[in-house]
Amino acid sequence: MDLKVLFHNPESLTDAELVQLRNRLALQRTVPMTTGVFAGFAWYLIEGVHFKTTPCLKRAIVAGALGFTLGAYYIGKGSMNQLPRLNKDADIIDAFDRKYLNTVLNVTGFGSNYLSVRDYADTQTHKKPY
Numbered sequence: 001m002d003l004k005v006l007f008h009n010p011e012s013l014t015d016a017e018l019v020q021l022r023n024r025l026a027l028q029r030t031v032p033m034t035t036g037v038f039a040g041f042a043w044y045l046i047e048g049v050h051f052k053t054t055p056c057l058k059r060a061i062v063a064g065a066l067g068f069t070l071g072a073y074y075i076g077k078g079s080m081n082q083l084p085r086l087n088k089d090a091d092i093i094d095a096f097d098r099k100y101l102n103t104v105l106n107v108t109g110f111g112s113n114y115l116s117v118r119d120y121a122d123t124q125t126h127k128k129p130y
Helices: 002-006 015-050 057-082 090-108 117-123
Strands: none
């Protein structure tokens, strides 16, 4: 499934793979926000109950930002570990990169080996006898 998603071919995904992909994207979207809210709220409670001080909203926001960062890091790290290792598929990736490169070069006009008469005439160093 990951190779189909990697090569941007969603038409070939089955319904079960689309559901799995949707769940994975929903998890990546909600986990950082959930850990951020939980960390900020937990720090606010710990500061008020455990330390017995007046809770500071600024420190709770900093704790929430730290929780968001950690949640985003770990969900990204976890999803990267689930991707297949592509060492054995180097020829597939090379072919895809070559196709993409040729497409981009042809659109910009650099993908052709065409030499015009003008290019040949500019580099000609001697006169032809005919």
